Amino acid sequence: MLIILRSTMNRMSLRRGASGSRPTARRKSNLSTFLRDLNDSQIRAVLHPPDIPLQILAGPGTGKTTVLTARIAFLISHHKILPHRICALAFSNKAADDMRIRLTELLGERSARLIKIGTIHSFCAAYLRKYAAYVRLNASWAICDEEESRRRIKALLQPHKELLKSHNIKTNSIDISQAVSSLKERCTSLEEVARCLDNAIRLANLDENTGTESRRRILGSVKAEVHREYDTKLQSANLLDFSDLILYAAKLFASNQSFGLWCQHLVVDEFQDTDNAQYELMRQLVTMNRCITVAGDPDQAIYGWRSANVKNFRKMEKDFPLTQRVHLDKNYRSTGSILATSRAIISQDKTRISTDVIAVKPWGFTPVLLSFAHPKDELQFLVSEIQRLREASNGMLRFRDFAVLVRTKMQRDFVEHMLQKELIPNRVNKGFGFFGRQEVKILLAYLELVENESDEDAFSTAVQHPARGIGSATISKICSVAQRCRRSVLQIAEHNSSAQAAEELETITMHQPARRGLAEFTSIIQNLRKMKREGCSVFRMLSYLKVELHFEEYLQRNYEDDWQRRVRHVEGLMVYAQDLEAKIANEQLTGSPLQYFLHTCKLGNDAKTSEDQDDFDSVIISTCHAAKGLEWPVVMIPFVTQSSYPGIFNKKEERRVLYVACTRAKALLYLTFSSTPSADSEDGDTVYKCSEFLSDVISNESLHTTQVPSITGIDLSALANILERTPP
Numbered sequence: 001m002l003i004i005l006r007s008t009m010n011r012m013s014l015r016r017g018a019s020g021s022r023p024t025a026r027r028k029s030n031l032s033t034f035l036r037d038l039n040d041s042q043i044r045a046v047l048h049p050p051d052i053p054l055q056i057l058a059g060p061g062t063g064k065t066t067v068l069t070a071r072i073a074f075l076i077s078h079h080k081i082l083p084h085r086i087c088a089l090a091f092s093n094k095a096a097d098d099m100r101i102r103l104t105e106l107l108g109e110r111s112a113r114l115i116k117i118g119t120i121h122s123f124c125a126a127y128l129r130k131y132a133a134y135v136r137l138n139a140s141w142a143i144c145d146e147e148e149s150r151r152r153i154k155a156l157l158q159p160h161k162e163l164l165k166s167h168n169i170k171t172n173s174i175d176i177s178q179a180v181s182s183l184k185e186r187c188t189s190l191e192e193v194a195r196c197l198d199n200a201i202r203l204a205n206l207d208e209n210t211g212t213e214s215r216r217r218i219l220g221s222v223k224a225e226v227h228r229e230y231d232t233k234l235q236s237a238n239l240l241d242f243s244d245l246i247l248y249a250a251k252l253f254a255s256n257q258s259f260g261l262w263c264q265h266l267v268v269d270e271f272q273d274t275d276n277a278q279y280e281l282m283r284q285l286v287t288m289n290r291c292i293t294v295a296g297d298p299d300q301a302i303y304g305w306r307s308a309n310v311k312n313f314r315k316m317e318k319d320f321p322l323t324q325r326v327h328l329d330k331n332y333r334s335t336g337s338i339l340a341t342s343r344a345i346i347s348q349d350k351t352r353i354s355t356d357v358i359a360v361k362p363w364g365f366t367p368v369l370l371s372f373a374h375p376k377d378e379l380q381f382l383v384s385e386i387q388r389l390r391e392a393s394n395g396m397l398r399f400r401d402f403a404v405l406v407r408t409k410m411q412r413d414f415v416e417h418m419l420q421k422e423l424i425p426n427r428v429n430k431g432f433g434f435f436g437r438q439e440v441k442i443l444l445a446y447l448e449l450v451e452n453e454s455d456e457d458a459f460s461t462a463v464q465h466p467a468r469g470i471g472s473a474t475i476s477k478i479c480s481v482a483q484r485c486r487r488s489v490l491q492i493a494e495h496n497s498s499a500q501a502a503e504e505l506e507t508i509t510m511h512q513p514a515r516r517g518l519a520e521f522t523s524i525i526q527n528l529r530k531m532k533r534e535g536c537s538v539f540r541m542l543s544y545l546k547v548e549l550h551f552e553e554y555l556q557r558n559y560e561d562d563w564q565r566r567v568r569h570v571e572g573l574m575v576y577a578q579d580l581e582a583k584i585a586n587e588q589l590t591g592s593p594l595q596y597f598l599h600t601c602k603l604g605n606d607a608k609t610s611e612d613q614d615d616f617d618s619v620i621i622s623t624c625h626a627a628k629g630l631e632w633p634v635v636m637i638p639f640v641t642q643s644s645y646p647g648i649f650n651k652k653e654e655r656r657v658l659y660v661a662c663t664r665a666k667a668l669l670y671l672t673f674s675s676t677p678s679a680d681s682e683d684g685d686t687v688y689k690c691s692e693f694l695s696d697v698i699s700n701e702s703l704h705t706t707q708v709p710s711i712t713g714i715d716l717s718a719l720a721n722i723l724e725r726t727p728p
């Protein structure tokens with residue numbers, strides 16, 4: 001079969017030769033040159049017939065993403081599938097951006113722009129903007145992000161606290177938030193969620209038991225009631241959380257199969273991390289054409305805590321009985337020694353489906369494993385090692401070639417603080433994203449209220465920043481009036497609703513300055529609405545806000561230490577708005593530009609910002625989860641103690657987390673730990689042990705060393721060879 005496939009490629013090259021330097025021909029040449037560099041299994045996956053469902057199963061660094069990109073290019077250029085009839089779902093915005101960049105190189109900008117590439121959430125949002133009415137959504141619906149969702153659940157849990165306490169039941173809003181999203185991610189439809197909630201509440205009412213059983217049911221009933229109330233409140237505020245996006249889109253596709261007709265091929269990366277609801281949506285999307293390609297690695301399934309279900313590989317085989325598999329087994333990223341050490345970690349799990357890989361690169365430098373007395377010494381060592389390697393490599397290694405991967409946010413802050421103290425340029429890789437910064441959130445809140453006047457959260461943030469003498473007590477009274485009178489919170493604030501509401505509002509005690517402040521606030525919102533009606537761009541709305549709120553002075557007054565940085569973030573937001581406008585000018589936009597902008601911000605916390613540009617030379621600090629799909633020449637993993645890996649979490653999944661982290665390294669890997677309390681512990685006297693996941697590494701001397709690599713002379717050439725760089 002491969003001979004036939006290779007001859008297809010040759011024909012493509014021949015055609016290129018005949019047609020000279022025409023752009024299309026050049027692109028074909030790009031693709032055929034690209035295909036020529038792939039190995040046999042990769043080629044088999046790229047050229048697999050489009051109408052036979054395909055699973056690409058492979059370990060880390062084996063080229064899954066590379067192959068998916070080439071497959072899309074091949075579907076378009078060889079099988080003549082129109083670009084806009086292909087849907088490619090990536091796990092993150094960054095991964096989607098990278099895929100589009102690679103496809104632009106292979107197919108040219110015009111074709112690449114037409115392919116529907118994005119995260120599953122942004123894909124759902126686009127559909128729901130266009131067809132909101134089909135699933136009974138108000139057209140101006142907005143997105144409730146994780147932070148807001150948690151805040152809402154915390155408030156709803158409050159009234160149940162007494163009951164829980166009286167039964168000695170310990171829980172908190174984080175547990176309940178997780179239960180809410182986990183139920184939505186496990187279910188495959190909104191109806192199923194409703195049925196599960198009904199059942200939980202019915203069971204609790206039937207309960208006549210005492211003791212543990214009774215406590216379990218009370219907790220179940222509280223979870224279900226909070227969940228139900230949370231959903232009702234979201235509905236009345238015209239909001240969808242991230243899980244709702246999937247469930248509503250699934251409802252849309254289930255309601256009418258023709259919605260999925262356009263999709264002639266669905267491509268899914270990181271399939272191991274899809275949950276049940278997402279799988280169901282994908283299944284519905286391809287019900288008609290049944291053409292689907294997925295790629296994934298069960299060893300890299302690290303989102304089980306978010307209900308990702310690795311069994312979806314089997315489910316797919318059942319739903320699409322013709323499914324075939326291609327295994328990729330050559331790792332192009334890491335050296336042999338890094339892979340061997342990583343394998344010693346993951347192979348401890350005897351129940352895993354083995355997807356072992358062979359290193360294409362040489363054995364290289366043995367991973368460094370070191371213990372320290374204290375975390376400060378540990379980080380000090382990493383800092384001096386970064387400096388030493390940069391200098392010793394004569395500039396071949398730059399700051400951006402180093403990544404420090406951590407397990408928790410507290411560890412991340414600790415590392416960030418240390419690097420800053422030592423004047424090492426650094427940046428945090430997603431997670432605590434750009435759109436979560438306070439100054440950005442304030443401006444977005446004003447715009448959110450313009451788009452959705454029922455958004456109480458946006459109202460609360462906007463009306464209090466800058467301060468107008470309106471406190472949280474007044475805000476919650478305004479919100480209560482809105483709920484009682486069934487009006488939007490903005491209508492109440494504007495005195496622009498029923499006589500009953502006006503009367504109720506008069507009873508709220510507000511000092512004169514606060515009344516004036518509220519009037520000024522509503523007039524700003526009115527002006528913004530007028531701008532929106534007149535078709536003003538989001539950029540102009542932001543410019544207006546910046547001036548009207550004297551925002552720079554506000555930041556200067558309130559953030560003495562770092563106001564300049566915050567001003568830069570505001571400028572960054574405005575550039576983002578401008579870029580997006582340029583982008584949508586070429587696209588068929590669904591919904592209003594402002595709604596599109598706001599949805600993109602909510603879904604784009606991991607999107608590339610100006611700081612992410614390749615020319616920004618800084619050490620990356622990332623959680624292991626956020627490092628998925630990425631790679632760096634040097635990876636340092638501090639705090640590899642038993643209390644962090646696995647800590648209190650699921651052992652199998654945490655082992656995979658450490659495995660994913662190690663396999664991000666191309667040439668050098670450092671694993672360190674300290675015996676005194678780790679950065680995320682307040683536990684003064686405990687002695688920490690090295691993670692049990694490293695026991696097989698420790699017992700095998702060929703898999704680790706306590707000597708740091710010398711990278712002078714011959715070693716420097718070896719490093720250059722591994723990284724395919726020119727030695728200095």
Ligand SMILES: Nc1ncnc2c1ncn2[C@@H]1O[C@H](COP(=O)(O)OP(=O)(O)OP(=O)(O)O)[C@@H](O)[C@H]1O
Pocket residue numbers: 037038039042058059060061062063064065066067297300331332333628629630631663
């Ligand atoms: N045939 C090949 N020849 C040379 N390099 C390759 C080949 N295939 C992939 N690579 C390189 O290997 C590295 C890993 O590829 P890619 O990111 O596509 O792998 P992956 O399987 O998606 O990785 P992971 O699942 O670990 O994120 C990249 O630097 C890529 O350019």
